[in-house]
Structures are given as structure tokens and as C-alpha cells.
Amino acid sequence: MKxxxxxxxxxxxxxxxxxxxxxxxxxxxxxxxxxxxxAVQVSDGTPIRHTLSDGRTYILTPTILKDGRIDMRLDLxxxxxxxxxxxxxxPTDCVFAGDPVSFSxxxxxxxxxxxxxx
Numbered sequence: 001m002k003x004x005x006x007x008x009x010x011x012x013x014x015x016x017x018x019x020x021x022x023x024x025x026x027x028x029x030x031x032x033x034x035x036x037x038x039a040v041q042v043s044d045g046t047p048i049r050h051t052l053s054d055g056r057t058y059i060l061t062p063t064i065l066k067d068g069r070i071d072m073r074l075d076l077x078x079x080x081x082x083x084x085x086x087x088x089x090x091p092t093d094c095v096f097a098g099d100p101v102s103f104s105x106x107x108x109x110x111x112x113x114x115x116x117x118x
Contacts, residue, residue: 034109
């Protein structure tokens with residue numbers, strides 16, 4: 001019985017140590033290609049859509065706030081292998097009109113300077 005208990009403890013220690021010695025896998029970050037749109041007129045709640053050469057579409061949705069800032073959300077629409085369109089929600093950023101901004105979803109990046117259309 002004493003032999004079995006010692007063997008069990010040795011096996012347990014070996015399992016714990018082997019789990020602790022594994023190195024974490026490196027997370028691959030995509031290489032972002034930015035599209036510079038320059039100065040862009042935006043209207044409150046009116047999405048701007050642009051189809052990329054590979055068939056994906058980005059959607060930029062602005063919200064003009066009362067203090068003059070523009071809150072923008074960038075989403076990316078992709079068609080999956082079964083033909084269904086998926087929308088990948090991207091980041092939001094809030095800037096004053098006339099200030100340059102850049103943000104990205106996966107490997108698609110947008111640079112622009114929003115101008116509020118009244």
C-alpha cells in the first residue's frame with residue numbers, strides 16, 4: 001500500500017510539473033493595411049459602406065454628439081464558407097470634427113478626418 005501511495009504521489013507531481021513547464025503560445029497579430037480616406041463628411045447615424053477588393057465590406061457608423069464630438073464605430077462584414085454574411089464588431093472611437101482618427105478590425109484599418117455634415 002505504501003508503494004502504491006508513493007507511486008501515486010510521484011505521478012501527481014510529474015503531471016503538475018509538466019503542466020507548469022509548458023510555454024504559452026504566441027498570439028499572432030494580423031498585419032493591418034490602412035486605407036486613408038482623407039477628409040470625410042459624416043452625418044449622424046448614416047453608415048458609410050465600402051467594399052474591399054476581396055469582397056469584404058467595412059461599415060463606418062458615426063454618431064454626432066451634442067458637444068461636437070463624433071463617435072464612430074467600425075464593423076467588418078465577411079462572407080463565411082457557407083455563404084452567410086457575418087458582421088465582426090469593431091472598435092469605437094470618439095473625436096472632435098477635424099481631428100484625424102485611425103482604427104482597425106482584424107487586418108482592415110481606416111484612417112480619416114471626419115467632418116460633421118449639418
